[in-house]
Amino acid sequence: MVVIAIGLILVGIFFLVVAAIGTLRLPDVFSRSHAVSLTDSLGAICVLAGLALYQGFGINMLKILVVLVLLILLNPVIAHATIRAAYRSGLKPQTEEDQ
Amino acid sequence: MKSSFPKQFIANTLALFCGWLVLSGKYDNFHLVLGFTASCGVAWLNTGFPHSPFQQFPWGRMVLYSPWLFLRIVESSLHLTKLILNPSLPIKPRLITYRSQLKHRGAIVVLGNSVTLTPGTITVEINGNTFLVHAIDEAAGNDLTTGRMERKLAWVFQEDTNL
Incomplete structure (x- = not known):
């Protein structure tokens, strides 16, 4: 159980590092938001699932799962709000032709 | 009521x-x-508000839809990871305009959320049922442009879209 938990947390940390690298490397706000969404999806899911397994079955596992569900529901909303605000304020995404 | x-x-x-x-x-x-x-x-x-949006929401089929979405999230995460770690950074960002045939408002919300939740695509704007989606390359936007995701949601909400 503990081994699986540590493995999941390590996988999650790998994706978090990739997301950080992506945020630095990608050119504009729109493509950077894709790198950030990598944190939400696999990064946070793996880390939280690993923590839930590490806690073992009990009330703390349920609490972590509540956090996980909230994260999955709320993150796309926040990402969409940020990107829509950027688009409406006149920021145009870089496309293939600009490069 | x-x-x-x-x-x-x-x-x-x-x-x-x-x-x-x-x-x-x-x-x-x-x-x-x-x-x-x-x-x-x-x-x-x-209690007693008559028009709660969750009253006709198909929770059961939604639960069946989520494993498919999770698999798509894992696949496109790996795709995006490969793109980011590639030294030449082979991205081709583009804006996709997509007109959906879904009618249920909940279906449109779920489609927009699914697109944003999948790494590599993000919903920029929804106007009625016209989606403006930013995709990092062509493969990332495929699920949407081929109507694959929409077909799944048409099944979840039992809509006849002749897709």
């Missing part, structure tokens, strides 16, 4: 009380009674 009031009230109270039990962590009589009273109060305030 009046007839279903007690049933809805009891269901709401139970749901809220379960939430209290998970989050409070204190199980002596004082806290249990306090939580139950609060659940009853909140449920009483919130």
Whole structure:
């Protein structure tokens, strides 16, 4: 159980590092938001699932799962709000032709 | 609507009380009674609104849809990871305009959320049922442009879209 938990947390940390690298490397706000969404999806899911397994079955596992569900529901909303605000304020995404 | 009031009230109270039990962590009589009273109060305030968007929401088929979405999230995460770690950074960002045929408002919300939740695509704007989606390369936007995701949601909401 503990081994699986540590493995999941390590996988999650790998994706978090990739997301950080992506945020630095990608050119504009729109493509950077894709790198950030990598944190939400696999990064946070793996880390939280690993923590839930590490806690073992009990009330703390349920609490972590509540956090996980909230994260999955709320993150796309926040990402969409940020990107829509950027688009409406006149920021145009870089496309293939600009490069 | 009046007839279903007690049933809805009891269901709401139970749901809220379960939430209290998970989050409070204190199980002596004082806290249990306090939580139950609060659940009853909140449920009483919130019951009886006739047009809640969740009343015709297909929760059962939604649960069947989520494993497919999770698999797509894992696949496109790996795709995006490869793109980011590639030294030449082979991205081809583009804006996709997509007109959906879904009618149920909940279906449009779920489609927009699914697109944003999948790494590599993000919903920029929804106007009626026209989506403006930013995709990092052609493969990332494929699920949407081929109508694959929409077909799944048409099944979830039992809509006839002839896709």
